[in-house]
Every structure is written in C-alpha cells, then in structure tokens.
Amino acid sequence: MSMDLPEGMKLIDENGRRLDGRKADELRPIRIEAGVLRRADGSAYVEMGKNKILAAVYGPRECHPRHLQDPTRAIVQCHYNMLSFSVDDRKRPGPDRRSVEISKIVGEALEYSIFLEQFPRTSIDVYIAVLQANAGTRCAGLTAASVAVADAGIPMRDLIPACAAGKVADTVVLDLNKEEDNFGDADVPLAYIPRTGEVLLLQMDGHLTQAEFNRAIELAKGGCSQIYAVQQDALRRKYSIAAGENGGKEEEARGNEA
C-alpha cells in the first residue's frame, strides 16, 4: 500500500512526534454535533481532524423498492458519498467501487446495533456525505451515522464508535491522517462497542506482524472509547440547550446554519 515517501518527509520525527505533532497513541481533535438537519429524522455532523462528515437518517419508513422489504424486520440502506470537492483533485461524483464497499460495511455495522425486529417491512435510510476527506472517513462516517440513528429515536443496542490504527515508519499509531495513510505501511479500521467488547467492523490494508496487529487493535479500541464519550456528549448537549427561554429559537438558528 505504501507509495514512495517524498524527499525529506519524515512521518515520525526524533522525538516520536508525527507530522501533525501528535504522539503515536493520540487521536486527531474530534467534534460531534447531533441534530444539525431540520428535514431529516436524525442527523449528526462530525469533524475529525480535517475530515468533515455529515450523516442523515430517515425512517423507519416504508421500504422502497418494495422487493427489498422483509416481513420480519427492518432493513438498513446506507449510502456513503464523497462530494466532488472533498479531495484535492475533483472527485468524479457518483458511486464507485470504494463507496459501494463502504456503504455495505457501514450499513452492516449499523444493522447489528439497531433493534430491526421492532420495525418489520420498513427501511432505515442512512446518508453519509463526506464534505472534506483526510483519511479515516469510513470510521468517521460510521461514528456520525450512529449518532444520527440515535438522534432519530431509533432503538439501538449502543452507539458505535469507530477509528483506525496503522503502521507508519515502523511504529504502530492511532488514527492515521492523509499522509500517514498514503505513505504508511498498514491501515486497520475498527468499530467496536466499548461496553460489550463486540467488534462490528474490522479491515486491514497492508501488512502487519501478529504483534503489530494486536497492538493496532489495542490502540484502536482505546480510540473508540474516547470517541464513544464524545458521541454521548453530543446527544446530551442537543437536549440541554433548549432548557432556556429561547430554546426553540436556538434550535431554529442551528437548523438554518446547517
């Protein structure tokens, strides 16, 4: 997976600091906002480093196309989409191999967390829009989608935090950024529920030894635990704002902003 490192670029310096100044086991700064869209049943906005991701959830609603509907449970239809301006070179709009794959794995992770049997014959539609990408969008997308599902009031087992770990310049590090992803040796995205220890998504691109892999999982689990707390806080904040006199107005202002 690694490309040739540009002249003079050092992914990890003498002090063990990465390109953006982080230590090996440090996440990028993360911010989550719940309920940012008025029209969707549930929504969330996530910023993770330079990643900017918006997720919207509709449903449970009548399932279209009809032949996909299941008389015993709801189905999850997930659409991951990178906007054309989300990367340096304009991304050709529309679904491609990569986005079809990510829609599938993110949808399946969500499926596990939702009590689908409570809504037979319906569809829960999840839309993930990547406004700006900087590596780790599938994880940030799942993190956002999970908060959006909770915001839509859909009963679920738990929130799903997700983040990646990987290997860069012979060091196992947490939450790769764009440069580390391009010039590193491996990338391991993981979605994991801290409360139960269940793994809902695990992939690996590149090569790791058994020991490195174990270390990467350990780091990613730690990252997930931190993200989990931020997710919960985002939901709590959404409902504490309206407590004031003009709660309704603030809500409206936030809706317009988005």
Place this chain on the structure above:
Amino acid sequence: MSKGNYVDILPLSGKYVPFSGDEVIGTVNDMTSSNWLFDINSPYPGVLHASESPWKVEFGATAKYLELGDNVTARILSVDDSKHVQLTMRDQSLRKLKGGHVVDIPYAKVPRVIGKSGSMIEMIKEYSLCKVLIGKNGRIWIDGDVENVLKVAKAIRIIDEESHTHGLTDRIRDFLESSFPSRHG
C-alpha cells in the same frame, strides 16, 4: 421503567408504531373499491375497510364518503406481526373531520400536549376557544377562527420543542395570555 435486567426507555423522537386500540388521526392517502388507505404518521399505512366505516358504502363508491386528503379520527382495530394495520370508525366518537388544520408532532410528545390529566390541552382550549383533537399518533386537528388556530399551532410547536424542560405549563400559559389578551383562563 426497569424490571429485572430489562430497562424500558421513552425516546424523545422516533416514529409512531401502531398499537391495537389507539385512537389516531389519519389522512386519506389512497383508496380502492372497498378500502381507504390512511397516512397515520407512521411507517405503516392504516387500512379502513368499507364495512368498518360509519356509512353504508356500496362497492366502488368509497370516494363518495372520503376523498384524498380528508382527515378522520379512527381506532386501530388490529396490528399483525408484520405490522399490517386495520382501522375502524365504528364508534360514536369516531368521525370524519371537516375543515380545520392539522399539525404533526413526534408521537412521544403527545402526553406533554395533553398534560397531567388533560391540564395542558384544557388550558389551550379555554384560551383559544378552538376545538382540538389529539391522535395517539402525534397528529393534532385544530378547528376554529383562523387566527386562533394558528396561535394554537404555534403553542403546540413550543410544547414540541421544549417538551423535556421544566416549567413548560407556565411558559405556555404566558404565551397564551399574550396571544389571547382579551380572554381570561
């Protein structure tokens, strides 16, 4: 509410799931020769068979009694395992709603609009002199003077947005007092 290892949670948002016996307000979506299909603010449409309507409907004459967009109060007769919903209107209290204005709120907030033993809704009716009917599915029908109806709709929107906060009844009373200054509650 918790029972042993189970915890029951009331969501602040979410879709209405039909339950047998609920009184709901539905809007005609589609019709066949002997059925009306209602939008009941839920992922599942409600089916009203002509024989469950309060009228004597001849085969193919459904449109004579209810047309697309008409609102009714109906009771949920049955819900099966895959959530096929049957409605009934065979009760004195269930009828077609003529005129009026309909607003939707999340079904979970219906108890807030009604208030403790009906305190909130009675207060709204007293101030506004409007007729107000609330369906379990979160659909609310308001009838009366147009100005007043809009003010009631506004009050309901405030309840929706601030449903989980303290002192809501007082804030709604203040709102109603300033909206309907000539009346006393």
